[in-house]
Amino acid sequence: MLSLQKILTYGVKHGASDVHLTVASPPAIRVDGVIRFVGDDALAPEDTERFLGEILNEKQLERFMESGDYDVAVSYPGLGRFRVNCLRQRGSVGIVMRYVKSKILDFEALHLPVRSMDKIASLPRGLVLITGTTGSGKSTTLASIIDKINATKRLHVVTLEDPIEYLHENKKSIITQREVSIDTKDFYVALRAVMREDPDIILIGEMRDAETFQAAISAAETGHLVFSTLHTTNAMMTIDRIMDLFPSNQQQQVRHQLSLQLRAAVAQRLIPASDGEGRVPAVEVMFNTPGIAGLIKDNAIKQIPVAIAAGKEEQMQSFNMSLVELVKDRLITQNEAEWWSDNPDELKMNLQGIYLSQGRGGILKR
Numbered sequence: 001m002l003s004l005q006k007i008l009t010y011g012v013k014h015g016a017s018d019v020h021l022t023v024a025s026p027p028a029i030r031v032d033g034v035i036r037f038v039g040d041d042a043l044a045p046e047d048t049e050r051f052l053g054e055i056l057n058e059k060q061l062e063r064f065m066e067s068g069d070y071d072v073a074v075s076y077p078g079l080g081r082f083r084v085n086c087l088r089q090r091g092s093v094g095i096v097m098r099y100v101k102s103k104i105l106d107f108e109a110l111h112l113p114v115r116s117m118d119k120i121a122s123l124p125r126g127l128v129l130i131t132g133t134t135g136s137g138k139s140t141t142l143a144s145i146i147d148k149i150n151a152t153k154r155l156h157v158v159t160l161e162d163p164i165e166y167l168h169e170n171k172k173s174i175i176t177q178r179e180v181s182i183d184t185k186d187f188y189v190a191l192r193a194v195m196r197e198d199p200d201i202i203l204i205g206e207m208r209d210a211e212t213f214q215a216a217i218s219a220a221e222t223g224h225l226v227f228s229t230l231h232t233t234n235a236m237m238t239i240d241r242i243m244d245l246f247p248s249n250q251q252q253q254v255r256h257q258l259s260l261q262l263r264a265a266v267a268q269r270l271i272p273a274s275d276g277e278g279r280v281p282a283v284e285v286m287f288n289t290p291g292i293a294g295l296i297k298d299n300a301i302k303q304i305p306v307a308i309a310a311g312k313e314e315q316m317q318s319f320n321m322s323l324v325e326l327v328k329d330r331l332i333t334q335n336e337a338e339w340w341s342d343n344p345d346e347l348k349m350n351l352q353g354i355y356l357s358q359g360r361g362g363i364l365k366r
Contacts, residue, residue, distance in 0.1 A: 002027070002043065004051045005076065008097070010038060012079055015278070017099060017135065019082075021048055023092040032272055032279055033135075048093040055084055055095070063181075073100070073163035073179070083165050098135075100165045104147045105140075111331065112141065113322070116285045116315040119264075121148040126263035126288075127220045129207070131232045136268050137281055138229045139165050145227065146203065150175060155200035160190045162205050180205075191215040195222070204228040210245040213254075220261040234319065234342065235265045235286040236304045239296055259297040262288045269319070271332050271340050280331045282322045282340060287314050305342075320347045327351060 007027045011019045016029035023045050027038045055074055056064060064070040068088040075081045083098040107117040120128055130138045143166035146157060150173045157173055162180035169175075176197065184190040187204070188211060194202055202219050204212060207228045216226045232238045242258060243251050265286045270279040286292065286308050295303050309318045323337040324347065334351060338344040 002041065002047050004054055005079075007038065008076060008079055008082070012099060019095075019097040019099070021051055021095040021097070022089070023048055023094070030135075032276075033270065045092045048095060051095055052086055052093050056086065071163055073165060081165070081167070083163060098165075100139075102167075104143045104166055104168075106148070107144055110137075110140065110144055111280050111326075112144070113283055113285060113315070113317060116266075116283075116317065117141075117145065118148070119287070119315050120266070121145050121152075123225055123263050125220060125223050125225050127216055127226045127228070127258075127261050128263050129228055129230055129238055129265045131230045131234075131238050131265060131267045132269060133231060133233060136270050138268070141266065141268065141281075142203065142227060142229065143168075146175070146201075149173060149201065156198055157201040157203065158194055158197055158199040159203040160184070160187060160194065160205060161203070162187070187212060188215075195219065199224060201225045201227070206230075207242075213242060213245055217257050217261055221257075225263075232267065233269070234267045234284055234305075235308065236301050238265050238267065239301045239304070255297055255299060259288070259293040262293075262296070264288065267319075269340055271326070271336050274330055274333045274336075280326060282319055282326060282332075282337075283317070284308065284319045284322065285315065285317050287311065287316055289314055320350060323347055324350050 008019060011029040014029065015031050018030040020028040021043060024042050026040060026042055028035050029038060056070065056072065060070060060072060064086050070086045072084050073081060074084055080102050081100040083100055085096045087094045107114045130141050132138050146168060149155065149157065150168060150171045153173055155173045156176065158176045158178065160178050164177050164179045168177065178184050178190055180186055180190065191212065202224055204216055204226065207213055207216065207230050216228055220226045230238055230241055232241045239258065243254065246254050267284040268281045271282055273280050286304065289311065292304060292307050295301060295307060305318060308316050309321065320341055320343060323341055326332045327334050327337050337347060341347045
């Protein structure tokens with residue numbers, strides 16, 4: 001009989017970020033962004049149903065049966081913590097389990113731009129958005145920022161998460177972590193209540209709809225620092241995505257609010273490391289300077305990439321700037337950089353100029 005504990009142990013041992021349990025397929029793990037099957041024995045419906053019973057309690061199981069989806073976080077002694085999505089697919093139970101590393105790494109260890117991230121962690125108020133596709137490391141970056149604040153400031157941080165991923169211990173700050181469906185009914189109830197909980201900083205796990213965005217903006221307007229995430233791939237698309245949450249007759253007002261309250265937007269993409277061990281983030285960082293605030297307010301967001309590229313003194317960087325540094329440091333290959341770049345021709349010119357100035361004829365392609 002297949003054991004969930006053994007599957008998870010194997011995944012953690014081999015550096016898996018995710019474990020996939022699907023009927024009619026062997027267990028699978030994602031390592032460095034690539035799916036790999038474990039063994040040849042396909043899972044049967046009774047296997048995934050048994051795993052579901054081990055993961056969910058009776059009340060959670062009832063909710064899953066009603067909706068066909070359920071998110072939860074579970075811990076296994078000796079292994080660690082997993083963020084779990086339970087789902088139905090083709091009439092059977094499927095489970096995806098994301099491994100959450102217990103140790104929260106600092107900016108340098110995560111290969112994040114340290115000066116930019118320090119600046120974000122030092123912001124007194126406003127809205128900060130961490131963006132990227134699923135699995136791009138948004139939660140890890142947020143955890144690192146909160147940990148930096150926790151270690152250096154005496155504040156009250158309230159997180160609203162679904163589910164809680166990283167567990168924070170109080171250092172200089174008090175960290176209150178609330179999980180939707182366990183500690184509060186839903187995001188809306190929690191967001192209404194959070195202002196009565198004496199917060200300095202509020203973390204909203206995900207910006208899901210117009211109501212969540214308005215609550216975040218309202219908190220920022222009253223002097224709080226608010227962090228949240230969006231599934232977008234760069235700063236320009238982040239602004240566009242927020243506008244899409246609202247009907248056209250409200251968008252001008254939202255642009256005005258965003259131009260005043262947004263402090264920074266960070267977008268990241270995880271790229272395979274050149275040594276084949278793990279992945280490295282390429283990071284775009286935008287700070288809401290007066291110039292960028294004007295572009296947001298005037299709906300000239302297509303000019304934002306140019307403003308980011310010109311904002312190095314403000315600790316901003318474009319994806320291509322980040323990719324150039326990663327190639328120079330031999331953390332990723334040029335081929336990978338070109339694949340992930342929004343403008344590979346510009347990237348190649350930037351790299352060629354750097355290597356020629358260093359008296360080197362070739363560009364790293366290994």
